[in-house]
Amino acid sequence: xxxxxxxxxxxxxxxxxxxxxxxxxxxxxNQRLSSFIYSKVGNRSITEDIxxxxxxKVIKTLRRGTYNEEGKFLPWIMRIAHNLIIDHFRxxxxxxxxxxxxxxxxxxxxxxxxxxxxRQNIKDQIDLDLGMLIEELPSDQREVLVxxxxxxxxxxxxxxxxxxxxxxxxxxxxxxxxNLRKIIEENDIVLTN
Amino acid sequence: xxxxxxxxxxxCQLIQTRRMSLDFLLSYSKSLQISKIMGRHFELHLN
Numbered sequence: 001x002x003x004x005x006x007x008x009x010x011x012x013x014x015x016x017x018x019x020x021x022x023x024x025x026x027x028x029x030n031q032r033l034s035s036f037i038y039s040k041v042g043n044r045s046i047t048e049d050i051x052x053x054x055x056x057k058v059i060k061t062l063r064r065g066t067y068n069e070e071g072k073f074l075p076w077i078m079r080i081a082h083n084l085i086i087d088h089f090r091x092x093x094x095x096x097x098x099x100x101x102x103x104x105x106x107x108x109x110x111x112x113x114x115x116x117x118x119r120q121n122i123k124d125q126i127d128l129d130l131g132m133l134i135e136e137l138p139s140d141q142r143e144v145l146v147x148x149x150x151x152x153x154x155x156x157x158x159x160x161x162x163x164x165x166x167x168x169x170x171x172x173x174x175x176x177x178x179n180l181r182k183i184i185e186e187n188d189i190v191l192t193n
Numbered sequence: 194x195x196x197x198x199x200x201x202x203x204x205c206q207l208i209q210t211r212r213m214s215l216d217f218l219l220s221y222s223k224s225l226q227i228s229k230i231m232g233r234h235f236e237l238h239l240n
Contacts, residue, residue, distance in 0.1 A: 022222050026215055034210045044208070051210045055218045063227045064234050 007073035015062055026055060029074060033081060040085045050088060054081045083190045126191050133183055141176035144169050 010028075013021035033054065038047040057080050061067050134142055143162060147153045155173075159166045184191065226237040 019219065019223055023215070023219060026210075026218060030209045030215075031207055034208045035206065038206060038208050047208070048210055048214050052214050052217060056221060059218070059222050059225060060227070060236070063222075063225060064229075 011062060011067065011073065015065065015067075022059070025058075025073075029077060032074070033077060036078060037081055037085060041088065046088060050081060050084045053084050057084075079188055083188060086190050129189070129191060133180055133189070136183055137176055137179055141172045141179065144172040145176040145180075148173055 007025070007028075010021045010025045014025065034047060034051055037050045037054075038044070041047055041050065054077055058077055134145060137145065140162075144158055147158045147161065148155070153161070155166050155169050158169045162169065164172075183189070221238075224238050228235050228237070
């Protein structure tokens with residue numbers, strides 16, 4: 001409670017223009033955040049980069065006046081860092097780096113399409129999360145999205161089943177996707193595989 | 194399992210970010226100007 005109070009005080013001071021308050025915030029959470037990032041990426045330079053990117057996001061959010069975590073500063077910055085760590089691994093997967101070695105083994109770079117148990121778990125978790133997000137949508141949009149994405153129905157079939165025009169079904173699908181993105185962004189949710 | 198534990202413990206260290214990063218963030222913060230015009234945020238760096 002005391003820590004949360006102190007955080008919110010520092011945040012208020014920083015928003016009011018006191019740059020030293022930012023130094024205080026960084027110093028206070030430096031070790032915890034750095035160690036958390038390092039425990040995931042295992043590399044000092046990458047840890048530094050992610051730490052900086054985390055606080056750049058913090059600075060921008062505070063300065064924009066859009067921070068509304070109501071005293072939960074540490075979980076918030078940990079979540080930002082967590083998302084950045086995922087982005088980092090995503091980029092690394094997209095652009096694999098190969099270490100120079102005397103023996104070049106082509107089989108080391110080949111994989112099968114079947115998901116390993118860990119990736120399958122992640123995929124299952126994403127499906128579950130997505131299912132919960134879809135539940136948040138207005139019923140008319142949810143209905144169209146489920147028919148299209150899960151039942152693989154055409155918009156003509158959707159229109160016949162729901163009794164609305166094809167254009168209306170298309171519009172509902174569009175707003176369903178817009179609203180899903182909005183929910184994901186507003187809640188800093190990361191869906192990744 | 195033993196290997197997994199060892200791997201995790203290798204990176205479970207208490208570390209702090211370098212002074213250089215702190216200085217960068219503080220100067221970034223000082224140079225950043227954000228203005229809101231017609232509901233949109235515009236960023237300006239005075240570096």
